Amino acid sequence: MCAYIVVAGLLLLVAPAGALVPDTVEIETSTEWLTAGSSETAIITVQVSDSATGNTGFWGAAVEFAVDSAFGSITPAVATTDATGMATAVFTPATTSGTATIAVTVSYEDGETGMVQTKTFEQPIDHAAPYRIANTWYSPEVTVGETTEIAVRMVDRYGNPVDNRRVTETMGFVVGSPSGNAALDGADVAVDAAGNATVTLRVDTLPGENIVLVSPPEPLPDRYLTIIGMTGGEPCMIEVDVQPGR
Numbered sequence: 001m002c003a004y005i006v007v008a009g010l011l012l013l014v015a016p017a018g019a020l021v022p023d024t025v026e027i028e029t030s031t032e033w034l035t036a037g038s039s040e041t042a043i044i045t046v047q048v049s050d051s052a053t054g055n056t057g058f059w060g061a062a063v064e065f066a067v068d069s070a071f072g073s074i075t076p077a078v079a080t081t082d083a084t085g086m087a088t089a090v091f092t093p094a095t096t097s098g099t100a101t102i103a104v105t106v107s108y109e110d111g112e113t114g115m116v117q118t119k120t121f122e123q124p125i126d127h128a129a130p131y132r133i134a135n136t137w138y139s140p141e142v143t144v145g146e147t148t149e150i151a152v153r154m155v156d157r158y159g160n161p162v163d164n165r166r167v168t169e170t171m172g173f174v175v176g177s178p179s180g181n182a183a184l185d186g187a188d189v190a191v192d193a194a195g196n197a198t199v200t201l202r203v204d205t206l207p208g209e210n211i212v213l214v215s216p217p218e219p220l221p222d223r224y225l226t227i228i229g230m231t232g233g234e235p236c237m238i239e240v241d242v243q244p245g246r
Contacts, residue, residue, distance in 0.1 A: 020050045020053065020055050020057070020058070020113070021050050021051075021052070021113055021115070022048045022049065022050060022058045022061065022085070022106075022108045022113065022115050023050065023051050023115065023117075024048070024049045024050065024051045025046060025047070025048055025104065025106050025117050025119050026046070026047045026049070027044065027045070027046055027047075027102070027104055027119060027121040028044070028045045028047075029042045029043070029044055029045075029091075029121070029123055030042050030043040030044075030045070031043075032124065033124050033125070033126050033166055034072075034091075034093045034123065034124070034125050034126070035093065035125070035126050035127075035128055036093055036094070036095050036096060036097040036125050036126065036127055036128050036156065036158055036160055037093070037094075037095040037128050037156075037157070037158050038093065038128070039092075040092075040093065041090050041091060041092050042090070042091045042123060043088055043089075043090055043091075044065065044074065044088065044089050044090070044091050044102060044104075044121065044123075045086060045087075045088050046063050046079075046081070046086065046087045046088070046104055046106065047085060047086050048061050048081055048085040048086075048087075048106055048108065049085055056084050056085035056086070057083065057084070057085060058081055058085040058108055059081060059082060059083045059085070060080060060081060060108075060110075061080065061081040061085070061087070061106050061107060061108035061115075062078060062079075062080060062106070062107045062108075063078065063079045063080065063081060063087040063089075063104060063105070063106050064077065064078050064104070064105040064106075064107075065077055065078070065079070065089045065102060065103070065104055066102070066103040066105075067091065067100055067101070067102045067103070068100065068101065069094065070094060070096050071093065071094055071096055071098065071099075071100035071101075071123075071125060072091055072092050072093040072094045072100055072123075072125070073091070073092050073094070074089050074090065074091045074092075074102060075089060075090055075092075076089055077089075081106075081108075091123055093125045095158040095160075096125070096158070096160065097125050097126055097127040097128075097156075097158075097160040097161075097163075098125055098160075099122045099123070099124055099125070100122070100123040100124075100125055101120050101121070101122055101123075102120065102121045102122075102123060103118060103119075103120050104118065104119050104120070104121065105117070105118045106118075106119075124165070124166070126165065126166045126167075127155075127156045127158075127160040127161065127162050127163065127195075128156035128157055128158060128160065129156060129157075130154045130155075130156060130162045130169060130216060130217050130220055131154075131155060131156045131157040131220075132154070132155060132220065133152060133153070133154055133214070133216060133220065133223055134153050134154065134155040134159075134161075135151075135152070135153040136150070136151070136152050136153075136214075136223070136225065137149075137150070137151040137152075138150040138151070138201075138212075138225055138227060139227065140226070140227060140228060141227070141228045141230050142201075142203045142210075142227055142228070142229060142230065143203070143229070143230055143231075144203055144204060144205050144206065144207055144229040144230065144231055145202070145203060145204075145205045145229075146202070146203055147200050147201065147202045147203070148200070148201055148203065148227065149198055149199070149200055149201075150173070150198070150199050150200075150201055150212060150214075150225065151196045151197070151198040152171055152196065152197050152198075152214055152216075152223075153191075153194070153195050153196045153197075154169065154171075154191065154195060154197075154216055154217075154220070155195065161194060161195025162191060162195045163191060163192070163193050163194065163195045164190060164191050164192060164193060165193065168190045168191060169190070169191050169217055170188045170189060170190050170191070170197070170217070171188070171189055171191070171197040171214060171215060171216050171217075172187060172188055172189075172213075172214070172215035173186065173187060173188075173189060173197075173199045173212060173213070173214060173215075174187070174212070174213040174215075175201060175210055175211065175212045175213070176210070176211045176213075177203070177204035177206070177208070177209070177210045177211070177229070178204050178206040178207070178208035178209070178229070179204055179205065179206045180204075181204055181205060182201065182202060182203055182204040182210045182229075183201070183202045184199050184200065184201055184202075184212075185199060185200040185202075186199050186200075201227065203227065203229045204229050205229075206229065207228075207229045207230060207231050208228070208229055209226050209227075209228060209229075210226070210227045210228070210229055211224055211225070211226055211227075212224070212225040212226075212227065
């Protein structure tokens with residue numbers, strides 16, 4: 001007599017002693033990274049096997065593929081395993097970077113053994129090339145001699161942040177000021193996971209314009225930011241020159 005058992009999302013029909021059980025599903029991709037908006041593709045391979053023996057002879061299992069369309073498409077939506085227990089589909093990225101979660105549901109029935117199992121696989125998608133500076137954050141007026149943060153974010157042509165998940169882009173920063181003693185804590189600054197390059201500026205001790213040159217990767221144009229050094233404190237000394245008769 002057979003019985004149904006559910007274990008961690010795996011539905012098994014208990015098979016006679018010695019029968020092969022397709023209880024293992026492995027998923028692989030042919031390409032570690034894809035690029036958003038590109039014509040690149042990845043072959044997603046599903047392998048069904050028996051964990052006890054390693055046998056992969058499970059022909060005819062139905063394999064369903066599903067993915068959020070924001071990240072891409074996968075074809076065919078349903079495939080069948082071959083004589084080696086393998087099935088494949090092709091994933092094509094859309095224009096959104098991030099991680100595409102591909103859901104794979106395998107159904108197998110041979111009259112003695114049955115199985116339905118769903119697993120997920122993550123396909124990383126990188127941003128496209130830097131396209132423009134989307135945001136800058138800084139204080140336009142700062143007290144002389146004080147520090148302030150400047151953050152600059154780049155995006156690709158689809159609006160995805162140019163982050164550091166795969167390759168780390170950098171931005172160059174240079175400052176000029178009234179006396180030349182304004183300073184930055186970095187010249188070539190790497191972007192972070194949000195796509196921001198952040199640098200700290202110490203404003204000149206003399207009032208006036210502190211002009212920061214931001215140089216993103218080519219072919220993006222440079223950008224200038226002007227931060228005014230303001231005298232905001234109380235005077236520490238007052239000198240009076242009195243000249244009688246004038």
